[in-house]
Amino acid sequence: MERRDFLKTAIVAAAPLAGEQVLESLAPLAAAAEPQTAPPTKPAETIKDGMIYRPLGRTGEKVSVLGVGGAHVGRQREEQESIRIIRTAIDHGITFMDNCWDYNGGDSERRMGKALRDGYREKVFLMTKIDGRTKQAAAEQIDESLRRLETDRIDLMQFHECIRLEDPDCFFAAGGTLEALRAAQKAGKIRFIGFTGHKDPLVHLRMLDMAREHDFRFDAVQMPLNVMDAHFRSFGRQVLPVLVKEQIGVLGMKPMGSGIILTSKVVTPVECLHYAMSLPTSVVITGIDSLAVLRQDLEAVRTFRPLGSEQMAALLRRTAPAARDGKYELFKTTSHFDGTAHNPQWLG
Numbered sequence: 001m002e003r004r005d006f007l008k009t010a011i012v013a014a015a016p017l018a019g020e021q022v023l024e025s026l027a028p029l030a031a032a033a034e035p036q037t038a039p040p041t042k043p044a045e046t047i048k049d050g051m052i053y054r055p056l057g058r059t060g061e062k063v064s065v066l067g068v069g070g071a072h073v074g075r076q077r078e079e080q081e082s083i084r085i086i087r088t089a090i091d092h093g094i095t096f097m098d099n100c101w102d103y104n105g106g107d108s109e110r111r112m113g114k115a116l117r118d119g120y121r122e123k124v125f126l127m128t129k130i131d132g133r134t135k136q137a138a139a140e141q142i143d144e145s146l147r148r149l150e151t152d153r154i155d156l157m158q159f160h161e162c163i164r165l166e167d168p169d170c171f172f173a174a175g176g177t178l179e180a181l182r183a184a185q186k187a188g189k190i191r192f193i194g195f196t197g198h199k200d201p202l203v204h205l206r207m208l209d210m211a212r213e214h215d216f217r218f219d220a221v222q223m224p225l226n227v228m229d230a231h232f233r234s235f236g237r238q239v240l241p242v243l244v245k246e247q248i249g250v251l252g253m254k255p256m257g258s259g260i261i262l263t264s265k266v267v268t269p270v271e272c273l274h275y276a277m278s279l280p281t282s283v284v285i286t287g288i289d290s291l292a293v294l295r296q297d298l299e300a301v302r303t304f305r306p307l308g309s310e311q312m313a314a315l316l317r318r319t320a321p322a323a324r325d326g327k328y329e330l331f332k333t334t335s336h337f338d339g340t341a342h343n344p345q346w347l348g
Contacts, residue, residue, distance in 0.1 A: 051093030137348020
């Protein structure tokens, strides 16, 4: 069964519990997965040594379906443990490395930089993020990230925490972030440009609208995509169809909501990953803070098959009661995960 068909069937099956409004708003998710939205020249998904690789939008790049979340790299007591986790992930075929200028006071980037020595840098697609809302702040953070990561180029640089309605204005303003990113791109410091956010799909949609107004196309967009999202302020319903239509790389994050979704006791870690991987994502970025978690996630990739209609419907029915008020997606409903709100000096 094509992905389009199983998503449509799943939506219909889940509708009685979610309500007519949710049924209607989920419909674009099925359209987002239509195979004909991909350009004819876009390479197909491939599998090598047990790892799945998917196209990253229109970039011509392929990335592993599983990505190493940078926020969890640097939390280990010993630096060598962080390095061991990263290198073991790469040795098992994971190529997508997530990071951010502000994670763990810069330690996430420093540890990843050390892990990517000895030829490992050439094996990965390296992404990091900046917080600067001015050209000067953004340029300084780009250069600092390059130094910490011990590289002369970053494959994807992203505008971090686009969570306020005014953030798109800062990005496109004269003297704003985009000017620094374009200058860095011209200098060969970065290859591709994207943005991230976890608060509300309306902010993402405004950013995409303003990009069209400025005749600019993002290469990738990062957002929460998880089993609870379909029922509350859904990025999957509202933003995902737009990204697929415009052939922008889809970076799914928070598949388990930093573990909070698992406390609902209605889903397992593997189910969370399989759900996010069944959507038209380029990569699912997840926190890997131990070798045990890494092994679990690699097993999820090995056993992955796109969810069928009955599986998707059952998962949506099971998660609907817990998901409706967003209590397991605290990144949407509280400021706990809003690093730039707690540290406004990062904005410049």
